[in-house]
Amino acid sequence: MFLSGSEKIDRHWVKNQNLKAMKEFVMLIRLEALPEVNFSPEEEQSLMNVWEKWVEGIIDRNILVSRGNRLGADGRTLKNGVLITNGPYVELKEIIGGYLIIRANSIDEAAEIAKGAPLVGNGTIEIRSIFSDDN
Amino acid sequence: MNEFALIFRNDFHPEAGYSPDKLQEIMKQWQTWMGGMAAKGQLANAGTRLGGDGKTVKPSNVITNGPYAEIKEMITGIIVIKAGDIDAATEIAKGCPILNAGGNVEVRDIIPMGSN
DSSP: OOOOOSSOOOHHHHOOOOOOEEEEEEEEEEEHEEEEEHHHHHHHHHHHHHHHHHHHHHHHTOOOEEEEEEEEEEEEETTTTEEEEEEEEOOOTBEEEEEEEEEESSSSHHHHHHTTOOOOSSEEEEEEEEETOOO | EEEEEEEEEEEEGGGGOOOOHEEEEHHOOOOOOOHHHHHHEOOOOOOEEEEEEEEETTTTSOOOEESOSSSSSSEEEEHHHHEEEHHHHHHHTTTOGGGGGOOOEEEEEEEEEOOO
């Protein structure tokens, strides 16, 4: 297996990786303030750089399944077949800012990984398993 | 063509109240709708259907069990479609079977990452 050239290899991660046994989890990022709405373009760029750095860390640990998507400020919500809102769906005060998919040994481990995510302001990360008939 | 995320929400464990026949029928409706979009080149990513397990990580790094439960619905899945604009994407979303099952669909524009 090809390892990066860094001097300090995190042996904990290398030893515990049994990729076939790991499961996939979706991380849903909820934010009270979307970066492109509440910040200047420079601040937004800086925030996205911080986020990107964290995602690269996830990639280095070989646990990123999908970069997912960053969701913008425009939105529509349909219910009972009709349009009920213009704008993103607001759950209490939060809006979904994006999602990505990682792999981990358990949902608890996935939640621990999520603790390190550099969210913009106040937010919540929801970890969900992928549907199977068992869950 | 732009990409739009469709986020599906419904009551917690909607499938729990359905008979096997009803479940089959709903699965068929989804297959037809997804298949129709794929055939028209509208499906960018068939996405994921989410399970009932969850953990929620809050600002103070407190972790609670279960899916996000601030409201009485949960997210059941996300897909990505292609459309000219958000109104066209919304028209496509109107065909979603979840709308016949008490759920709702949120349509969002996608900001390509690594662009500025």
